[in-house]
Amino acid sequence: MAHLITPGASPLTQRxxxxxxxxxxxxxxxxxxYSSRTFYLFASPWILGFLLLTLFPMIYALLLSLTNWDGLxxxxxWIGLKNYITAIHDPMTWLAIERTFLYTLIAVPGSIxxxxxxxxxxxxxxxxxxxxxxxxxxxxxVPVVASAITWRLILDRDYGSLNAFLGFxxxxxxxxxxxxxxxxxxxxxxxxxxGSSMIISLAGLQNLPQELQEAARLEGASTLQTFFRIxxxxxxxxxxxxxxxxxxxxxxxxxxxxxxxxxxNGIGVATSIYVYGxxxxxxxxxxxxxxxxxxxxxxxxxxxVVTLILLRVGSFWVYYEVERx
Amino acid sequence: xxxxTLQSNMTRRSFLGKSTLAVATALGAGSLLDACGSPASSTxxxxxxxxxxxxxxxxxxxxxxxxxAANPNIVVNLIxxxxxxxxxxxxxxxxxxxxxxxxATDLPGIVARGLAVDLTERFNxxxxxxxxxxxxxxxxxRWDGKAQGQGPRYGAPIDWSLDLMLWYNKTLxxxxxxxxxxxxxxxxxxxxxxxxxxxTVVEGGKLKTLGLNTFIGTFWYAHVVQMLAQxxxxxxxxxxxxxxxxxxxxxxxxxxxxxxxxAHVGDTPLxxxxxxxxxSFPANRLAIMCAGYWFGGxxxxxxxxxxxxxxxxxxxxxxxxxxxxxxxxxxTGLYMATQCKHQDEAWKLLEFVCGGKGSAMHVADGSGLPxxxxxxxxxxxxxxxxxxxxxxxxxxxxxxxxLKFTPYATTGAIINAMEQSITPVMQKKISLQQGAENLTNxxxxxxxxxxxxxx
Numbered sequence: 105m106a107h108l109i110t111p112g113a114s115p116l117t118q119r120x121x122x123x124x125x126x127x128x129x130x131x132x133x134x135x136x137x138y139s140s141r142t143f144y145l146f147a148s149p150w151i152l153g154f155l156l157l158t159l160f161p162m163i164y165a166l167l168l169s170l171t172n173w174d175g176l177x178x179x180x181x182w183i184g185l186k187n188y189i190t191a192i193h194d195p196m197t198w199l200a201i202e203r204t205f206l207y208t209l210i211a212v213p214g215s216i217x218x219x220x221x222x223x224x225x226x227x228x229x230x231x232x233x234x235x236x237x238x239x240x241x242x243x244x245x246v247p248v249v250a251s252a253i254t255w256r257l258i259l260d261r262d263y264g265s266l267n268a269f270l271g272f273x274x275x276x277x278x279x280x281x282x283x284x285x286x287x288x289x290x291x292x293x294x295x296x297x298x299g300s301s302m303i304i305s306l307a308g309l310q311n312l313p314q315e316l317q318e319a320a321r322l323e324g325a326s327t328l329q330t331f332f333r334i335x336x337x338x339x340x341x342x343x344x345x346x347x348x349x350x351x352x353x354x355x356x357x358x359x360x361x362x363x364x365x366x367x368x369n370g371i372g373v374a375t376s377i378y379v380y381g382x383x384x385x386x387x388x389x390x391x392x393x394x395x396x397x398x399x400x401x402x403x404x405x406x407x408x409v410v411t412l413i414l415l416r417v418g419s420f421w422v423y424y425e426v427e428r429x
Numbered sequence: 430x431x432x433x434t435l436q437s438n439m440t441r442r443s444f445l446g447k448s449t450l451a452v453a454t455a456l457g458a459g460s461l462l463d464a465c466g467s468p469a470s471s472t473x474x475x476x477x478x479x480x481x482x483x484x485x486x487x488x489x490x491x492x493x494x495x496x497x498a499a500n501p502n503i504v505v506n507l508i509x510x511x512x513x514x515x516x517x518x519x520x521x522x523x524x525x526x527x528x529x530x531x532x533a534t535d536l537p538g539i540v541a542r543g544l545a546v547d548l549t550e551r552f553n554x555x556x557x558x559x560x561x562x563x564x565x566x567x568x569x570x571r572w573d574g575k576a577q578g579q580g581p582r583y584g585a586p587i588d589w590s591l592d593l594m595l596w597y598n599k600t601l602x603x604x605x606x607x608x609x610x611x612x613x614x615x616x617x618x619x620x621x622x623x624x625x626x627x628x629t630v631v632e633g634g635k636l637k638t639l640g641l642n643t644f645i646g647t648f649w650y651a652h653v654v655q656m657l658a659q660x661x662x663x664x665x666x667x668x669x670x671x672x673x674x675x676x677x678x679x680x681x682x683x684x685x686x687x688x689x690x691x692a693h694v695g696d697t698p699l700x701x702x703x704x705x706x707x708x709s710f711p712a713n714r715l716a717i718m719c720a721g722y723w724f725g726g727x728x729x730x731x732x733x734x735x736x737x738x739x740x741x742x743x744x745x746x747x748x749x750x751x752x753x754x755x756x757x758x759x760x761t762g763l764y765m766a767t768q769c770k771h772q773d774e775a776w777k778l779l780e781f782v783c784g785g786k787g788s789a790m791h792v793a794d795g796s797g798l799p800x801x802x803x804x805x806x807x808x809x810x811x812x813x814x815x816x817x818x819x820x821x822x823x824x825x826x827x828x829x830x831x832l833k834f835t836p837y838a839t840t841g842a843i844i845n846a847m848e849q850s851i852t853p854v855m856q857k858k859i860s861l862q863q864g865a866e867n868l869t870n871x872x873x874x875x876x877x878x879x880x881x882x883x884x
Contacts, residue, residue: 175516176519176539176542177882178542179542256703281701391839
């Protein structure tokens with residue numbers, strides 16, 4: 105842009121000239137007048153999305169949970185906290201919570217650990233490593249419902265390929281989709297999608313400063329020592345992120361268990377994969393819409409508390425390279 | 430940018446205020462758009478009638494075209510049946526004008542909730558339904574506040590069947606050299622289970638051939654109600670406000686289902702199947718399917734093998750007592766929503782679909798029995814199996830009965846409760862007595878919740 109700068113002329117732009125020549129206040133007034141509008145204009149998609157699609161439904165559900173509306177009736181009334189009291193006294197709620205927490209306790213650490221192991225194996229510069237990374241990540245991009253239906257076909261007792269395979273070894277057929285195996289089938293489906301955890305851990309590993317690891321090796325540290333003393337602490341913030349998002353997803357699990365269940369009315373056999381999501385779905389099926397809203401608010405509060413606990417506990421084992429506020 | 434300027438302009442109060450205004454504007458815009466209605470409703474000189482049904486299987490495009498040709502001032506807006514969408518439409522105060530309902534089980538609950546228009550006068554003055562043309566099954570759409578089958582009339586079936594009759598696959602019977610069931614003399618439930626065991630083929634722990642599908646996920650509740658009716662008793666108290674699964678007759682009915690599951694002859698919570706009989710029956714994997722006449726039109730007739738000739742048969746519903754009862758558990762039809770703004774036009778469509786030309790077109794492939802006598806001649810009988818099925822139905826019509834279901838809890842909710850309470854009995858985790866008590870408590874809780882809404 106040298107041709108714009110003529111000899112003897114200031115290279116300042118017209119706007120900068122105004123600032124330098126004392127026209128600042130005029131332009132500042134203009135900027136002041138439109139500054140909040142500009143802010144709202146640019147932030148409005150998110151604000152509107154949050155208010156309409158998150159806050160409004162939440163408040164609507166909260167109000168709904170305080171009524172006895174059944175989803176159809178023109179007659180309904182406020183019943184206060186009765187739905188919450190009913191939920192707390194419903195043994196199925198506790199069965200669902202117990203199953204969901206058990207699922208979370210196995211699925212989340214398992215997924216993180218498996219993802220980390222895969223990430224370590226794939227964090228090497230080998231010929232064709234991208235193909236392996238793609239293969240392991242592929243299940244994570246398959247829609248949950250599609251993968252669950254595929255697994256339902258594989259796990260079908262009478263016509264599934266897994267039992268057919270076991271048959272070669274004279275192992276009699278297993279009812280994978282009923283009690284007690286259905287819970288393990290749900291875990292199997294969860295671990296099949298471990299690629300998403302793997303890709304996050306891999307990104308974390310690839311971001312590690314090499315000089316620290318090299319220094320550790322020069323000092324005589326073994327591979328395991330390097331991993332546990334250098335790599336793991338450095339990617340602990342990534343692991344905390346995985347833990348929190350994993351717990352939230354696990355506590356909300358629905359589609360996998362819903363698609364795996366094979367009864368005609370679509371609701372899982374009560375004693376097999378009776379997770380909280382199915383409990384809520386049951387309430388909807390039973391025309392207990394207000395009760396279902398109360399169950400969802402209970403789930404929201406449980407997730408909130410668990411997340412806060414995880415964040416608090418995380419401060420003891422997560423290593424941050426910079427000082428946190 | 431001067432950050433202090435921005436902060437001073439954007440106080441928390443102004444932020445929240447402006448955000449609220451934005452939401453209100455957006456919601457207001459949505460309401461205005463709603464008020465504009467669908468594009469069809471804005472067609473000059475025409476009225477749009479919305480109807481919620483399953484497309485094709487319950488209302489075909491050909492039927493819609495025929496109706497619109499006969500009523501050029503009415504446009505039909507077919508909304509695919511979706512319970513979630515229906516709830517949302519009710520919540521918004523704009524349900525469809527005509528709504529699908531399983532008449533036998535759910536109509537009283539709909540009326541009790543104040544959702545349906547009393548159509549008695551229209552039925553009385555209708556040239557389609559009047560003069561004895563409407564069959565007795567139409568009475569499932571009557572409810573006087575205490576009993577079904579009496580009082581004002583709120584709708585009519587699109588089609589109906591004696592829902593617990595038995596379709597059997599002759600190929601599988603022939604393979605086992607087992608004689609076919611009688612078309613006139615019903616089996617007992619015990620005889621049916623014995624027959625199912627003979628027809629079942631198990632290899633390596635896998636069910637290769639299913640002996641029987643009782644349609645448990647849909648009709649378990651109806652089975653129990655009908656079994657008790659055959660013994661001259663009822664599951665419910667006289668005002669339908671209490672259920673009791675612990676009576677000797679009710680426990681005997683539940684015990685039969687426990688025996689069925691433990692015999693491993695077909696679809697039960699112990700042997701869940703990926704299909705409800707729609708695939709396994711035509712594939713020669715299922716010997717006996719417990720379903721109404723409609724199964725012939727929906728599943729058998731379209732099948733290139735079963736739909737031709739004489740490869741299937743139709744038999745009466747099994748019996749559990751001394752009273753011969755062959756009940757109606759479905760009778761899917763239409764009611765008119767109380768918010769309907771074009772009741773005259775909506776009535777024309779209801780009349781067309783439930784009793785007029787639309788009904789005749791609908792039942793022509795055997796997708797159910799018509800609700801009016803005049804359309805019985807449209808039922809198919811060209812194939813030998815179709816003629817035999819029609820004869821079997823005619824044999825059973827004298828034993829047709831409207832089964833008694835409570836209006837205070839939905840079928841889906843009660844079947845869920847049955848599944849949750851009786852599955853542990855089937856798995857031998859708890860006793861039948863305990864399961865029946867749990868079930869009674871669960872269903873009575875559902876009923877009391879329903880009563881609290883209905884009042």
